[in-house]
């Protein structure tokens with residue numbers, strides 16, 4: 001999968017090497033300055049968002065359990081001339097991997113659906129943040145996981161609430177390159193409703209600063225979605241169709257730190 005992504009227009013490595021950021025425009029405003037901060041990116045994939053934060057002055061570390069992703073991230077950092085550390089490992093073991101907590105922990109879109117256990121994830125996230133530090137999450141809105149690929153008619157195909165057994169499906173496609181034909185494989189995903197994510201973080205003593213719902217999306221699951229501007233990989237529901245939340249972001253802080 002990483003190899004398809006590295007070569008895809010969707011991830012646009014050429015644009016990144018020319019200086020483009022892969023972050024959504026609102027992310028730096030919402031998270032606030034990362035200048036001089038230590039930043040850990042969980043499920044960093046091959047590092048585009050991690051390195052975009054580095055360009056904003058953070059000292060970045062990315063962790064992902066895919067060896068191909070970590071190798072591609074290291075190579076990208078070198079090509080871009082950006083200092084960064086990329087480490088192979090499972091999010092659920094991250095506390096043992098990084099004994100020194102971070103100023104900022106970050107997770108970008110398309111990550112939580114890979115994780116079966118959100119309360120345990122929240123415990124790990126909280127343990128990785130310094131007192132006074134921040135956690136910022138940007139995710140696909142869980143309402144999207146209920147809809148099928150045909151239209152935004154409210155005819156849910158999947159449950160909203162978390163099912164611990166996950167959803168099993170077979171796929172030979174790829175979101176970054178729909179024309180890529182991969183070997184058909186069985187996949188599992190877990191949907192996590194907003195209440196579950198937010199309450200799991202609060203249960204760990206984190207303080208929620210905001211929860212925002214957005215009308216933009218970083219990929220195109222329905223053919224009728226429109227680009228928000230020419231040449232971008234941000235999409236929205238056209239005027240005249242019911243607007244639904246497509247992504248959400250939240251900022252939480254860890255008390256203490258003076």
Ligand SMILES: C[S@@+](CC[C@H](N)C(=O)[O-])C[C@H]1O[C@@H](n2cnc3c(N)ncnc32)[C@H](O)[C@@H]1O
Pocket residue numbers: 043044045046048049063064065066069089090091092107108109110111114115
């Ligand atoms: C689809 S990517 C999305 C990440 C990023 N926001 C992006 O768009 O490039 C999800 C990543 O999560 C990683 N991943 C899934 N489960 C993981 C786990 N338990 N520990 C570490 N990485 C994991 C996968 O290897 C993959 O690189």
